[in-house]
Amino acid sequence: MSYKILIIADHLQGALNESTARTIACAQQIAPDAIDVLVLADDGAAAIAAEAARIDGVATVYHADDAAHAHPTAAVLAPRIAAAVERGGYSHVLGPNTTFGKDLMPRVAALLGAPMVTDIMAVHTPHEFDRPIYAGNAVNTVAAPADRVLVASVRCASYPAAAGGNEAAIEPLELDVEVPSHTRFVGLEQQTSDRPDLQTAPKVVSGGRGVGSEENFRIIYNFADKIGAAVGASRAAVDAGYVPNDMQVGQTGKIISPTLYICFGISGAIQHLAGIKDAGTIVAINKDEDAPIFEIADIGLVGDLFDIIPELERAVG
Structure with missing residues (x-):
């Protein structure tokens, strides 16, 4: 059976987000006959498409230029994506499990009447995947019907970004689809x-x-x-008003996979650990020697962060 995958490009301010390359890395595990990328943007769609075309594994990048895409909302994009999927005969539609993808992909699935798998972290077969449950403390293997289009979101922390160096074809795409008017962009903070x-x-x-x-x-x-x-925070720090909520790391915040994660004064609640489980090396500093964070840390140091941080600063020069 042949498979053809459409990747929905995640971009911001005229630049392609790395989440797109990570989603493509997941698509490569499915071993499809073709991986295409769809870029929905305003006048800058062609430039974003050129970035996507350099990612290895991509066959064709389609870009739809429309003023309505300048401040994209899921209600506007989803009908156009559904039309592109039906026109292209795709077997799979993948997007990143970022804020963008979480909002958009369920709408696409609903319009297509298709099953959806969220937060893919591993591929077994083209229709069987692993996804985390219980705040990442367990992994669930799910199977989707093989005779229908599958819509899915990809856990970007589980995949490295696909390499560059490709020269995929770039083609404009006309999507003359009526979109709902009840949702409109008002502003962005x-x-x-x-x-x-x-x-x-x-x-x-x-x-x-x-x-x-x-x-x-x-x-x-x-x-x-x-x-x-980069700087992150636990939910406790956010709730206490120390930092804005866009810095929250964890199950209800951002899921990250840095090479090095250093945390100060974080006890290690299960919700926080769910957001850092894919980190390479975890370094924890806490005054409480019984803090749960030490159970998963690669390097742990018991002590006062206000004494330890100046020492670390002197050590790095």
Whole structure:
């Protein structure tokens, strides 16, 4: 049986997000006959498509340029994706399990009347996958019908980004589809930072309730800047008002897979551990020697973060 996969490109401010390359890495495990990418954007769609075309494994990148895509909403994009899937005869439609994909892919599945698998972390067969359950403490193997289009989201933390160097074909795509008008873009509020993106950074430094206050969190920021790391936080730190909620790492925050994860003053609640289980090396610093974080840490240090961080800063120069 032949398989043909369509990847929905995740992009922001005219640039392709790494989550797209990670989703393509998952698609490669299915061993399809072709992997295509669909870019839905405004006038910058062609430039984003050129980025996608360089990712290994991609056969063709289609781009649909439309002013309605300038501030995309799931209600606007989903009908057009469904039309592209039906026109192209795809067997699978994959998107990243990011905020973008979580909002969009279920709508696509509903419009296609298709089954959906969320948060794929491993591929067994083209219709059998592993996904995490119980905050990542167990893995569930699920099977989808083989005779229907399958819509799925990919757990990006479980896959490295597919390599570059490809020269896939790029083609414009006309999608003359009526979209609902009851949903419209009003405005966007988001945090901006010069630090690396939390979800894709190779190094992440996080702080928890043990940091003590919003003012004290400066020591976390300064150390992260010293080593070129992104900054995250536990839910306890977010709920306490130390940092904004877009910095939360964990089951109800961001799922990350950095090469190095250093956490200060984080006890290691199960919800937080679910967000860092795919990290390469986990370094934990906490005053409580019985903190659960030490059970999963590769390197653990019992001590006061306000004494240890200055020592670390001196050590890195």
